[in-house]
Amino acid sequence: MATTGDDADNLTISLLAKRRFSVPRVAARVNDADNTWLFDAHWGVDVAVPAATPLISLIEEATGTTDTVALLRLSKAGIEVIETAITSRSRAAGRALGDVALPEGTVVATIVRGGRPTVPDAAVRLRPGDEVLLVSHSATEDEIHAAFQ
Structure with a gap:
């Protein structure tokens, strides 16, 4: 899980987890709703979780x-x-x-x-x-x- 308060960090962590460390399932926090479109398989994200989610x-x-x-x-x-x-x-x-x-x-x-x-x-x-x-x-x-x- 990538749960920092920075979307760029979460994308980087997700990509490294998926490609470098072969993590099978990666979830990442989306802090800015405008960035949601980036959080997909291309960046190693399997599950994008909006920050507003409790x-x-x-x-x-x-x-x-x-x-x-x-x-x-x-x-x-x-x-x-x-x-x-x-x-x-x-x-x-x-x-x-x-x-x-x-x-x-x-x-x-x-x-x-x-x-x-x-x-x-x-x-x-x-x-x-x-x-x-x-x-x-x-x-x-x-x-x-x-x-x-």
Whole structure:
């Protein structure tokens, strides 16, 4: 599976997997819908999976390939639930939640610390290992990632 956030990388990975390493079945994430036509057998792709597919987010979360993942899209309500994990490398580590500039239209739903959800408070200092769940009607995963990572 090629699941990076860059279509060119996913195509390159797919082609190498298929031709160089003889991988029998290759699935690739399509980030930009305008590029869908490229994701075919010529580029070593057997299955093209749109980035909007919730399964991609679940795969990313399970494999740890990203710090920030869209967990739920409620298209009728126009909101997303997004998770970002605080690591020792995160710019938000050690900072108070209130000091993190959130994208407009975004609220922190909870901070999961030690497996327990806590009520978000502006004074809470974020620590490595914290998982921050956000609800937004306009922010993208990339914007959330930029704010915390």
